Amino acid sequence: MGNYHFNFAIVWRYADKLFNGLLLSIELAALTIAIGMLIGLILALVELDGPRWAKPFIRAYVEFVRNVPLLLLVYLIFYGIPSAIDLEYDATTSFVATLSIYSGAYLVEILRAGLDAVPKGLIEAGKSIGLTPFGVLVYVRLPMALRIALPSLSNTYVSLFKDTSIASAIAVPELAYGMRWIETQTFRTMEVYLLATPIYLITSYGILMLLRLVERRYAIAR
Amino acid sequence: MTIFLQILPFLIDGLVTTLLVSGSVVLIAILLGIPAGCTLVFGPIWLRIPIRLYADFVRGVPILVLLYFVYYGLPAIKVNLTSMTAAIVALTAFKTAQIIEITRGAFQSIPIGQTDAAKSIGLGLIDRFIQVLAPQAIRRFLPPFVNSVVDTVKGSSLVSLLGIVDLMLSLQQVIGRTHVALPLYTIGALMYFAINFPLSVLSRRLEKRFI
Amino acid sequence: MNDIPLEPVISMAGVTKSFGSNQVLKGIDLAVTKGQVVAIIGPSGSGKTTLLRCINFLEEYDGGSIKIDGIEVGYKDAVGERRRRSDRDLARVRSDAAMVFQQFNLFPHLTATQNVMLGLVKARGKSKTEARQIAHRWLARVGLSDKFEALPSQLSGGQQQRVGIARAVAMEPKVLLLDEITSSLDPELVGEVLAVVKELAVEGRTMILVTHEMAFAKEVADRVVFTDQGHVVIDASPATIFNEQPNDRLQVFLSRVRSFGH
Numbered sequence: 126m127g128n129y130h131f132n133f134a135i136v137w138r139y140a141d142k143l144f145n146g147l148l149l150s151i152e153l154a155a156l157t158i159a160i161g162m163l164i165g166l167i168l169a170l171v172e173l174d175g176p177r178w179a180k181p182f183i184r185a186y187v188e189f190v191r192n193v194p195l196l197l198l199v200y201l202i203f204y205g206i207p208s209a210i211d212l213e214y215d216a217t218t219s220f221v222a223t224l225s226i227y228s229g230a231y232l233v234e235i236l237r238a239g240l241d242a243v244p245k246g247l248i249e250a251g252k253s254i255g256l257t258p259f260g261v262l263v264y265v266r267l268p269m270a271l272r273i274a275l276p277s278l279s280n281t282y283v284s285l286f287k288d289t290s291i292a293s294a295i296a297v298p299e300l301a302y303g304m305r306w307i308e309t310q311t312f313r314t315m316e317v318y319l320l321a322t323p324i325y326l327i328t329s330y331g332i333l334m335l336l337r338l339v340e341r342r343y344a345i346a347r
Numbered sequence: 348m349t350i351f352l353q354i355l356p357f358l359i360d361g362l363v364t365t366l367l368v369s370g371s372v373v374l375i376a377i378l379l380g381i382p383a384g385c386t387l388v389f390g391p392i393w394l395r396i397p398i399r400l401y402a403d404f405v406r407g408v409p410i411l412v413l414l415y416f417v418y419y420g421l422p423a424i425k426v427n428l429t430s431m432t433a434a435i436v437a438l439t440a441f442k443t444a445q446i447i448e449i450t451r452g453a454f455q456s457i458p459i460g461q462t463d464a465a466k467s468i469g470l471g472l473i474d475r476f477i478q479v480l481a482p483q484a485i486r487r488f489l490p491p492f493v494n495s496v497v498d499t500v501k502g503s504s505l506v507s508l509l510g511i512v513d514l515m516l517s518l519q520q521v522i523g524r525t526h527v528a529l530p531l532y533t534i535g536a537l538m539y540f541a542i543n544f545p546l547s548v549l550s551r552r553l554e555k556r557f558i
Numbered sequence: 559m560n561d562i563p564l565e566p567v568i569s570m571a572g573v574t575k576s577f578g579s580n581q582v583l584k585g586i587d588l589a590v591t592k593g594q595v596v597a598i599i600g601p602s603g604s605g606k607t608t609l610l611r612c613i614n615f616l617e618e619y620d621g622g623s624i625k626i627d628g629i630e631v632g633y634k635d636a637v638g639e640r641r642r643r644s645d646r647d648l649a650r651v652r653s654d655a656a657m658v659f660q661q662f663n664l665f666p667h668l669t670a671t672q673n674v675m676l677g678l679v680k681a682r683g684k685s686k687t688e689a690r691q692i693a694h695r696w697l698a699r700v701g702l703s704d705k706f707e708a709l710p711s712q713l714s715g716g717q718q719q720r721v722g723i724a725r726a727v728a729m730e731p732k733v734l735l736l737d738e739i740t741s742s743l744d745p746e747l748v749g750e751v752l753a754v755v756k757e758l759a760v761e762g763r764t765m766i767l768v769t770h771e772m773a774f775a776k777e778v779a780d781r782v783v784f785t786d787q788g789h790v791v792i793d794a795s796p797a798t799i800f801n802e803q804p805n806d807r808l809q810v811f812l813s814r815v816r817s818f819g820h
Binding site: 191193196204206293301305308314330 | 544
């Protein structure tokens with residue numbers, strides 16, 4: 126350890142790569158969560174209330190995605206598909222699509238459990254005051270399901286934020302890529318990590334704390 | 348089809364590396380993580396705090412960043428590890444934190460009445476642990492543990508980014524030579540699936556049986 | 559009943575206990591002599607269960623003293639200073655005041671026999687063979703001779719509670735502590751459990767029971783203690799408590815309970 130001279134100044138010059146990277150990571154996560162929730166919600170509803178022939182397909186999707194590494198999925202969609210079909214997209218779009226599909230598989234499970242846990246009595250109450258099935262869904266089932274699922278959702282969202290680091294493998298300029306870039310440019314490995322690790326920690330726990338606040342207000346302990 | 352038979356040995360080599368890495372990580376993580384988890388639940392506060400801090404720290408950072416740090420960062424302070432060692436160290440650090448959490452959850456989900464009942468018939472701390480708490484904790488530990496093994500196998504794919512020729516990298520090397528991307532990626536996915544899916548099923552069966 | 563005054567098996571003097579800022583026990587005095595059955599009744603929050611749990615040190619009491627056969631329960635008197643007993647000491651003392659729980663708390667991974675045997679082997683040092691014989695004897699006594707190898711998940715609530723009683727009594731404790739043992743049972747299962755308790759009372763076991771079953775308390779107890787807001791309000795015979803009701807708060811409490819059909 127003795128011969129290493131810390132030089133933060135050099136690293137600091139490139140700090141914008143880290144902060145822009147962080148912003149991009151957060152954007153990627155937010156977008157992914159939005160799309161993933163949509164996928165998860167629709168598929169969960171289909172699985173619970175939809176035609177029986179749809180279930181095996183949804184099951185296959187969930188099982189496949191959850192048992193295959195994210196990195197492989199990223200490569201498959203970014204390199205694999207354009208080589209077979211005449212389709213082109215940039216790395217960022219590809220990654221968002223991949224992570225959304227990935228997160229959808231996890232969110233289906235969580236949302237299905239949440240919807241399933243809504244007490245039948247509440248649904249019947251909704252029907253008895255004259256709500257249509259769609260109304261019951263929007264005004265009774267969804268709010269309840271989301272509140273029940275909040276703890277699991279919080280953990281998943283934070284995980285997804287951390288998973289955005291995989292985008293660095295296809296050169297998306299998010300935080301992890303920024304770290305590597307500065308490190309290859311300056312060879313100041315230690316400083317970069319000492320700077321970037323707290324950024325990840327603070328952001329991860331920041332998101333978690335925020336979600337816990339929401340939980341305190343809205344979540345239902347079962 | 349002959350191409351497939353030609354590349355298969357490369358993929359199998361990669362697969363073996365993946366299994367070796369995953370297996371080592373799981374083993375070491377259990378040896379370190381379970382005692383640490385037990386200490387977190389039962390130990391004195393001056394041990395609990397560092398373990399808690401370690402677990403929270405490691406889990407707040409992506410595995411990839413941890414891998415980069417161990418592989419690129421440590422040599423900068425003259426700690427030179429082979430890529431294989433670095434990869435295993437980083438993955439193990441992450442998984443140990445996971446195991447600590449699972450162990451903690453396993454003990455804390457045991458109803459407190461069990462401890463009361465054990466105390467009431469005169470069992471001391473060691474007997475309470477061995478006869479009453481540990482058997483119940485194991486049942487609660489196994490389902491999430493098997494699940495975490497699946498996560499480890501998936502996480503091991505990241506070592507390909509350090510140049511270690513696991514299944515993921517051997518797959519890319521073969522694709523690089525044969526230019527048949529999509530089918531090969533699909534085959535790779537199926538290979539990972541073949542390892543992980545039985546584990547996932549096992550985890551669910553255990554959950555139904557024990558919880 | 560002996561007419562020679564006996565050293566109380568349990569003596570509690572000035573016991574206080576707080577949970578955070580809430581003082582649950584505000585100075586409890588209670589003495590139980592050998593062979594007595596004492597029923598503790600009172601509204602929720604009056605401290606009844608806490609009182610019981612202090613006797614076998616499942617809760618650490620803040621002040622006062624609790625003695626089993628003259629020996630201080632949780633603490634050693636060392637040069638006037640209170641020092642908490644070691645884990646091993648505590649274990650010994652606890653098995654003298656075995657408890658039966660409202661939630662049964664049977665060990666789910668052990669059979670009925672094993673549940674009863676565990677304390678005998680580990681705390682009383684008996685051999686496995688001897689412990690098994692004792693366990694079988696007690697399980698038969700509580701009417702479960704066909705359930706020796708059953709797991710708790712295979713037993714009804716009433717059966718589980720009877721195993722709980724067997725587990726506690728098999729330890730031959732100086733006093734048996736029963737914490738609302740029928741409160742979690744379906745009504746039709748309550749009778750079988752109370753029948754066992756009655757038998758034990760008739761045998762001369764020293765018991766302290768916290769209960770809501772007023773008719774049962776009246777039938778089985780030698781004394782009834784009414785607690786309210788952390789104090790012992792009145793400590794008298796069942797006849798006095800239930801028939802005369804010489805206290806306002808007691809009257810209010812009993813009328814509320816009676817209105818539920820007790």
